[in-house]
Structure formats: C-alpha cells, structure tokens
Amino acid sequence: MPVRIEADAELPELALDLTPTLVVSTALATRDFTPVHHDPALARAQGSADIFLNILTTMGLVERFVTDWAGPRAVIERIDVRLGVPAYAGDRLSFSGAVASSEDGRVTVRVRGRVSLGDHATGTVTLRVPDDLPEEDG
Amino acid sequence: MTDPEMTAEELHELARGQADLGEVRGAPAPDPVNAPMIRHWQQAMGDTNPVYLATGVAPPAMAQVWTMPGPGERPDDGSPVTDVLAALDRHGCTGVVATNCEQTYHRYARLGERLTPATRFTDLAGPKRTALGVGFFATWTVTWYAEDGAPVAEMLFRVLKFRPSETGPTTPYPLRPAVNQDTRFFWDGVEQGELRIQACADCGALRHPPGPMCPVCRSVARTHTVATGRGVLYSYVVHHHPPVPGRETPFAVGVVELQEGVRIVGNVVDCPIDKLEVGMPLRVTFRRMDDRLVLPMWTPEEA
Amino acid sequence: MLSGRAAIAGVGATEFSKQSGRTELRLAAEAVWAALDDAGLSPADVDGMVTYSQDANQEIAVARETGVGELTFFSRVEYGGGAACGTVAHAAMAVATGLARTVVCYRAFNERSGRRFGRPDAGLGGEPTSQGLEMSWHVPFGLVTPAAWVAMFARRYMHAFGATSEDFGRVAVTMRRHAATNPAAWFHGRPITLEEHQTSRWIAEPLHLLDCCQESDGAVALVVTSAERARDLRHPPAVVAAAAQGSGAGQMMMTSYYRDDMTGLPEMSVVARRLWEMSGLSPADVQAAILYDHFTPFVLTQLEELGFCGRGEAPGFVRDEGIGLDGRLPVNPHGGQLGEAYIHGMNGIAEAVRQLRGSAANQLAGVTNVLVTAGTGVPTSGLVLSTG
Numbered sequence: 001m002p003v004r005i006e007a008d009a010e011l012p013e014l015a016l017d018l019t020p021t022l023v024v025s026t027a028l029a030t031r032d033f034t035p036v037h038h039d040p041a042l043a044r045a046q047g048s049a050d051i052f053l054n055i056l057t058t059m060g061l062v063e064r065f066v067t068d069w070a071g072p073r074a075v076i077e078r079i080d081v082r083l084g085v086p087a088y089a090g091d092r093l094s095f096s097g098a099v100a101s102s103e104d105g106r107v108t109v110r111v112r113g114r115v116s117l118g119d120h121a122t123g124t125v126t127l128r129v130p131d132d133l134p135e136e137d138g
Numbered sequence: 139m140t141d142p143e144m145t146a147e148e149l150h151e152l153a154r155g156q157a158d159l160g161e162v163r164g165a166p167a168p169d170p171v172n173a174p175m176i177r178h179w180q181q182a183m184g185d186t187n188p189v190y191l192a193t194g195v196a197p198p199a200m201a202q203v204w205t206m207p208g209p210g211e212r213p214d215d216g217s218p219v220t221d222v223l224a225a226l227d228r229h230g231c232t233g234v235v236a237t238n239c240e241q242t243y244h245r246y247a248r249l250g251e252r253l254t255p256a257t258r259f260t261d262l263a264g265p266k267r268t269a270l271g272v273g274f275f276a277t278w279t280v281t282w283y284a285e286d287g288a289p290v291a292e293m294l295f296r297v298l299k300f301r302p303s304e305t306g307p308t309t310p311y312p313l314r315p316a317v318n319q320d321t322r323f324f325w326d327g328v329e330q331g332e333l334r335i336q337a338c339a340d341c342g343a344l345r346h347p348p349g350p351m352c353p354v355c356r357s358v359a360r361t362h363t364v365a366t367g368r369g370v371l372y373s374y375v376v377h378h379h380p381p382v383p384g385r386e387t388p389f390a391v392g393v394v395e396l397q398e399g400v401r402i403v404g405n406v407v408d409c410p411i412d413k414l415e416v417g418m419p420l421r422v423t424f425r426r427m428d429d430r431l432v433l434p435m436w437t438p439e440e441a
Numbered sequence: 442m443l444s445g446r447a448a449i450a451g452v453g454a455t456e457f458s459k460q461s462g463r464t465e466l467r468l469a470a471e472a473v474w475a476a477l478d479d480a481g482l483s484p485a486d487v488d489g490m491v492t493y494s495q496d497a498n499q500e501i502a503v504a505r506e507t508g509v510g511e512l513t514f515f516s517r518v519e520y521g522g523g524a525a526c527g528t529v530a531h532a533a534m535a536v537a538t539g540l541a542r543t544v545v546c547y548r549a550f551n552e553r554s555g556r557r558f559g560r561p562d563a564g565l566g567g568e569p570t571s572q573g574l575e576m577s578w579h580v581p582f583g584l585v586t587p588a589a590w591v592a593m594f595a596r597r598y599m600h601a602f603g604a605t606s607e608d609f610g611r612v613a614v615t616m617r618r619h620a621a622t623n624p625a626a627w628f629h630g631r632p633i634t635l636e637e638h639q640t641s642r643w644i645a646e647p648l649h650l651l652d653c654c655q656e657s658d659g660a661v662a663l664v665v666t667s668a669e670r671a672r673d674l675r676h677p678p679a680v681v682a683a684a685a686q687g688s689g690a691g692q693m694m695m696t697s698y699y700r701d702d703m704t705g706l707p708e709m710s711v712v713a714r715r716l717w718e719m720s721g722l723s724p725a726d727v728q729a730a731i732l733y734d735h736f737t738p739f740v741l742t743q744l745e746e747l748g749f750c751g752r753g754e755a756p757g758f759v760r761d762e763g764i765g766l767d768g769r770l771p772v773n774p775h776g777g778q779l780g781e782a783y784i785h786g787m788n789g790i791a792e793a794v795r796q797l798r799g800s801a802a803n804q805l806a807g808v809t810n811v812l813v814t815a816g817t818g819v820p821t822s823g824l825v826l827s828t829g
Contacts, residue, residue, distance in 0.1 A: 016184070022182075025181075025182040026182040026183060028182070029175075029178045029179045029181070029182035029183070029203075030179065030182075030200075030202075030203050030206065031203050031206035031207075031208070032206060033207075033208065033209035033210075047302075055236050055239055056199070056202055056203060056206075057182075057183070058239075059199045059239060059241065060179065060183045060185070060197070060199045060200070061183060062199070063185070063197060063198065063199040064183050064184065064185040064187070067185070067187045068185075068186075068187075072187055072188055072189035072192075073189070075246075076198045076199070076243060077242065077243055078240070078241065078242045078243065079198075079199065079239075079240070079241045080238075080239075080240040080241075081238070081239045081240070082237065082238055083235070083236050083237055083238065083239065311581075313580050313581045313582075313583060313585070314567065314581065315577035315578075315580070315581045316567055316568055316569040316570075316573040316574050316576075316577045317569065317577070318569040318574065320574070321574060321577070346578075346699070347574075347575070347578045347699070372597065372698075372703070373593050373594070373596045373597035373600070373698070373703060374593070374596055375584070375589050375592040375593050375596060375645045375646060375647075375648075376643070376645065376646035377583055377584075377586070377589050377645050378642070378643040378644060378645065378646070379642065379643070379644050379645075379650075380559065380560055380561065380586065381561075382561045382583045382585055382586075383561065384583070385583040388643070388646075389583055391579075391582050391583060391584045391589065391593070393593060393597075393698045393703070400699070401698055401699050402578075403578055403579050403582055403584060403696070403698060404582055405582050405583065411646075416596065416597070416600040417600075427581075431581070433581055433582065435582075
C-alpha cells in the first residue's frame with residue numbers, strides 16, 4: 001500500500017504496552033540511569049505511580065513511529081516535542097499522527113502520543129523524503 | 139557562599155550570569171558512535187528501520203545517548219545549567235518536569251566519530267503558576283559537535299522546576315493577606331519581584347497602604363510606581379512571645395520609611411537582632427512563603 | 442450640651458480571676474445585677490443597654506437574662522477597649538436626649554480561660570473587609586499581637602525622646618504597688634521591683650512581660666441615668682462632666698504607623714481637647730487619672746496628650762513627680778489593668794466612681810474630678826467624672 005504524504009494523510013497508529021521491560025530496557029539503551037526509570041520503590045517514594053518512560057525514549061519512539069511509516073529513505077531533520085503526562089509502566093502508549101504539510105520533499109508530521117492520563121507527547125516531526133516519491137510498503 | 143534562599147530576582151541574576159557564560163563545552167563522548175549501542179537501542183525501541191546499520195549511521199534521536207553520564211557519574215558536570223537548577227532546589231522548587239525537547243539534526247552521526255556536547259543556558263522564566271505549583275521554566279540548548287567542529291545535532295530542552303503543591307516540605311503559610319481589587323496590584327507586584335506603591339493618576343500622591351480613592355484629590359484613577367526598594371528602618375519590634383503560626387521566634391518586624399516617602403511594614407531579615415537600629419538603611423528582598431504567597435521583606439543595605 | 446446631664450449611679454462587678462468557671466453571659470448578668478443593686482434600681486427601671494465590640498454577649502441576651510424588659514436604646518460601640526468610656530458617652534447621650542431613662546453599660550468575658558486576647562489570630566487578615574485589608578499589611582509579617590502593635594510605637598518613642606525600658610518599668614511598678622493594697626486586685630499583695638520588671642522575659646522588644654497587662658476573667662457593669670435622678674439614689678452620683686470619643690486622621694485599628702509622627706496618640710489628643718473643653722476643667726483640676734494601661738508605654742504618651750506634661754516629658758514626670766498615690770498625679774489607684782484586672786477599661790471607670798464616692802480601697806483625699814481614658818492605639822474615648 002503506498003504511503004500518502006499529502007496534507008492530512010494519517011499515519012497508522014502505533015500502540016505500545018509499556019511493560020516494565022520496555023521502560024527499563026529503553027532507559028538503559030539510552031544510557032539514562034535515573035532510578036525513576038528502573039526502580040519502582042524509589043519512583044513511588046518520590047511521588048510517582050510507578051517507573052515511567054524517560055525523555056530520550058519518548059524521542060526515540062516518536063522517531064520510530066514516523067520512520068515506521070515513512071520508510072528507510074526518509075531523513076529525519078527535526079523533532080519538536082512538548083512533554084505532557086508521564087507514561088507509566090503498565091499503561092499503554094498510542095501514537096497517532098497526520099501530515100501537516102508536504103512541500104518539495106519536506107514533510108511535516110503532527111504527532112500525538114497518548115496514555116490513559118492524557119497526552120504524553122505532542123509535537124511535530126520534520127523529515128525529507130529524497131525522491132519526493134511515495135514510499136512503497138511491502 | 140550562595141544565599142540558601144535566593145529571591146526570584148536573585149535567581150534571575152544568577153541565570154543571566156550563567157547565560158553570559160555562553161556555550162560551555164563538556165567532555166567528549168566516552169565512546170565513538172558504534173554499532174552495538176545502535177543495535178541495542180533499536181531493539182529496545184522496537185525500531186526495525188534497516189537504514190542505520192546498513193549505511194553506517196546512527197538513529198538521529200540517539201544524539202544525546204552518546205554523551206549520557208554513566209550510573210554514579212555526575213550529570214551536567216561543568217554545565218552552566220547545574221548551578222541554576224541547584225539554586226532552584228534551594229528556593230524550594232524541588233520538583234522537576236521536562237516540558238519541551240526540540241531536536242534538530244544537521245546530519246546523521248556516522249559510525250566511528252566521537253561527539254562532543256556544548257551547553258548554553260538560555261533562559262529562566264518565572265515564577266509562574268502551573269498546575270503542579272509555582273515554578274520556574276529553565277531553558278538550555280545542547281549542540282553536539284563532530285571532531286571537525288561542525289554541529290551534528292542540536293537540542294533545546296526546557297524544564298519546569300516547581301514547588302510541589304501537594305506533597306513535599308512546604309505547607310501553606312498560615313498568615314495570609316486578604317486581597318481585593320484595590321490591593322491586588324501590590325501582591326501581583328511582589329510575586330514578580332516589584333515593590334509597587336500606589337500613585338494617584340491625577341495628583342500623583344503616593345500612598346501606602348493603598349485604597350480605592352485618593353484622599354488628597356478624590357480621584358479614583360489609580361496607578362502605581364515601582365519603588366526603588368530602598369529605605370530606612372523607622373521603628374521595629376522583635377517578637378518573642380507568644381508563638382506565631384508559620385513563624386519561628388524571635389523575628390523582627392519593622393516600619394520602613396521608603397526613599398519615596400511612604401512607610402511600609404515588613405520583616406527585617408538577614409540581620410542579627412542586636413544589630414537592628416532605627417535609621418539603618420535597608421533594601422527590599424522578596425521571600426516566598428508558599429506556592430501562592432511572596433512577602434516583601436527588608437535586609438540591611440551593605441555600606 | 443452633655444456636660445452635667447447624666448451620671449453613673451451604680452457600679453457592679455464579679456470577682457476578677459484567671460478562671461471564672463462560669464459562662465460569659467452569666468458573668469454579665471451577675472455584674473448587671475450587682476450594679477443595679479448598687480444603684481438601688483431594679484431591672485424594670487432599665488430601658489437601655491450598651492456594650493462594645495468583642496463582647497460575646499448581645500445586649501438583648503443580657504437584658505433577657507437579667508429580666509430587663511423593653512429596651513428603647515441599645516448600642517454597641519466599636520474598637521474594643523477604646524470604646525470603654527464610649528459606652529458611658531452613648532448612655533449619657535441617650536439619657537440627655539430622652540431616648541432612655543436608665544442605661545446599663547457592661548463588659549464581660551473569660552479572656553484568660555476562654556478566648557485569649559493576647560494570642561495571635563492568624564485569621565485577622567483573612568477577609569477583604571476594610572479591617573481585614575488593614576490587617577493584611579501587618580499580619581502576614583507575624584505582627585499579630587496587641588503587644589507587638591504597641592511595641593512598634595514604643596520603639597519610636599524611645600528613639601525620639603531617649604526613653605528607656607526602665608521608664609516603662611516605673612509605670613508597671615507603680616501600678617503593681619497600687620494593686621498590692623487593693624483586695625479586689627488579682628495582684629493583691631504582690632508588688633514588683635524595677636529589677637523584676639527589667640529581668641522579666643521579652644514579649645515583643647522593647648516590651649517585657651511586666652509591661653503587658655494580664656488577661657482576666659470577669660465582668661463590670663455601670664448604671665447611667667440622669668444626674669437629677671441619680672442624686673436621689675443610694676450613692677452620691679458620679680456626674681458625667683465630659684464624655685468624648687476620638688479618632689485621628691489616618692487612623693487605623695492598632696497599626697497607625699503611617700501618620701507623620703509615631704510618638705503620640707493623636708486620637709487621645711482629640712479626646713483630651715473635647716474633655717477639657719466640655720468640662721471647663723484643666724489637667725490641674727483632676728485629683729486622679731484612670732489611664733488605660735494595657736501596655737506601659739502608652740501611659741507615658743497619654744500623660745503628654747492629656748496635657749499633664751509636655752511632649753517627651755512623661756518619663757521625667759513619672760520618675761520625678763510621680764504617678765503614685767502620693768505623686769503629683771495619682772494614676773490608677775486600684776492598680777489599673779496591670780494590677781487589678783483587664784476588663785477593657787470598665788473596671789477603671791468603676792474605680793473613678795468609687796474615688797468620687799470616697800469608697801475606694803486606696804482612697805485619695807478630696808477627690809472631686811477624675812479623668813478616665815479608654816484603650817490606646819485604637820480609636821478611643823474618655824470621661825471626666827465629677828462629684829455633685
């Protein structure tokens with residue numbers, strides 16, 4: 001199915017169960033050793049409901065959400081994220097998005113990542129698609 | 139030594155100083171951009187994009203990963219941000235939440251190159267009321283440079299440092315002023331680090347405490363002037379007994395005669411009780427009592 | 442004119458204690474009955490009731506409790522202790538104008554065992570009424586007690602005139618000496634020395650504990666009727682030769698720190714001018730002064746404002762000429778509120794009546810005119826009471 005990059009085209013949703021394994025493995029893969037991302041007792045002692053995603057992971061997942069859709073030829077130029085509620089272990093993070101603009105191979109995508117508490121991350125991703133061609137999927 | 143309880147004004151001064159340092163280089167990444175860390179990252183993220191390892195580049199969102207401190211290492215070592223965040227902690231803004239992360243990628247980092255971060259403190263805004271409590275927004279940027287000195291990626295990062303409103307060490311200060319539309323300008327002023335004195339918009343008469351109508355010329359047109367914050371101690375008391383809610387005894391309260399000519403009451407702080415003296419020069423300082431109240435207080439003017 | 446038209450014909454009081462063990466309404470009723478008995482009148486004679494702000498007993502409640510029937514005049518005078526003499530002023534006006542024939546003035550409370558007046562009230566600045574807003578420039582800074590409000594004036598007075606804590610102390614020592622020989626006084630038999638004053642703990646510098654009056658449980662009531670009628674009653678009348686209320690320009694409740702000068706009591710100056718003018722008397726004509734002494738420094742200021750000495754001269758007046766029973770001006774022969782009890786000035790009015798009758802515990806000789814003042818630092822009031 002060809003990817004449509006006209007304005008308003010919607011990205012396929014990406015939903016992730018935020019297992020402790022996902023929270024902890026991404027924290028360590030981004031070299032973020034802050035205890036609130038891997039130590040539930042300490043996270044709760046500091047007033048959190050549980051361990052939660054670190055920001056480097058949020059940025060990584062936003063990038064993945066867009067490149068999953070845009071494909072390997074897309075070049076990410078910019079990711080702007082406004083951070084909202086925490087994404088706790090045990091919650092589900094659902095990304096949705098739509099093309100905001102597409103001009104001369106430069107595409108801006110609006111992205112929203114939601115958890116049960118509300119918006120975890122909202123923002124835009126700017127990318128270049130070199131050939132200005134729709135990407136083939138599969 | 140840093141004042142353990144900096145005022146908002148002093149925090150802004152510190153922030154300006156840190157911004158004036160410009161871009162401060164940090165230590166280079168301990169490891170060059172490398173395939174194992176990229177693979178680890180992609181697996182953890184569930185990112186199956188083959189382009190990175192196939193073409194020898196790193197996912198751009200990994201920019202910061204290369205220079206993250208290890209467990210036990212002090213983060214932001216030498217960064218101009220550290221002092222500002224520490225001062226905010228001492229100000230009672232112990233809560234922290236990131237609000238913005240904006241990354242620009244000039245190009246993808248290549249396998250084998252070693253990135254060096256450089257941090258620039260750019261802005262401190264506040265105090266502002268937020269859903270989490272009153273706090274300050276601190277903003278800084280980090281640029282990652284390649285060995286040839288060209289920037290590879292840039293990041294703007296903003297955090298809210300807030301005074302926890304539900305939990306934490308602060309309980310509501312019990313001695314609250316009543317505020318109405320005739321006096322709100324004063325309390326809004328102290329929240330912003332301004333000592334505002336009511337001025338009649340018609341005859342110019344200054345007046346404190348303020349009121350709705352000028353007793354000199356009958357005008358209801360009011361404005362205010364921002365006082366220089368300098369004055370002399372006109373009279374004072376040292377309260378010892380009985381205990382006062384929200385206060386530790388003994389404490390000093392003074393009537394201060396401002397340079398502008400009006401008098402105002404406030405605590406005299408940072409001065410030993412036996413050094414208090416009628417006529418001593420004072421300057422205003424703003425002290426936060428809880429997340430909703432700042433009080434103007436007075437500290438000895440250094441000679 | 443009001444002068445000479447009304448008189449205090451009866452005085453009554455409960456015992457003064459730290460724990461009355463009775464409700465404030467009962468204390469009020471007991472004092473009212475005692476005052477009526479003293480005057481030789483019955484509740485049926487009463488048609489007016491006056492008290493002042495902060496009294497927990499409504500005028501109608503006291504009337505109900507004492508069997509007083511219909512009232513044609515009732516009034517509640519503002520500004521706490523500053524209204525003590527104001528109650529008599531209002532009663533005298535009512536009598537002089539025919540609004541009422543017999544008015545009872547009263548004060549009753551358990552301010553030691555109940556709600557303590559010296560304790561901080563964090564809620565003082567809580568409501569955006571004019572008083573709440575006024576308090577809001579002071580209360581947030583912990584300036585919440587009457588002692589501290591007064592201490593602010595006292596410090597400026599010391600600075601301006603070179604007065605010392607010992608000057609305040611001499612007032613306290615004199616009041617306690619008077620109380621020591623007054624059986625009704627809480628501090629009966631317990632005089633103090635200047636050294637004890639100086640070593641008593643700080644309350645709000647520059648005020649020591651012994652600069653501050655006590656907190657008391659008790660009640661006092663007065664019966665005011667026409668001078669003419671009073672002459673036919675049980676005791677010689679204490680005629681209201683003058684009565685006045687006074688508030689100064691830029692007046693606040695207790696924090697008038699924003700006026701030109703903080704060393705005086707302009708509201709007492711208003712009262713003084715009115716009293717001397719209305720009575721046709723001068724300071725030299727009174728044999729005793731009942732000066733409101735909740736805190737010692739304002740006794741000095743009052744001596745100046747009332748014309749007994751010049752501005753800044755009160756410390757010397759007290760030290761050299763004296764305010765004791767044998768002094769140039771005997772002040773508070775009963776021991777005042779520092780020594781007898783703190784019934785917000787009403788017990789002082791009762792003492793003035795006793796001095797005029799010749800029945801006081803520390804009776805002075807040849808008393809024909811007594812000056813009485815009410816609470817200081819607040820909008821205030823005063824009386825000149827005379828024999829005849």
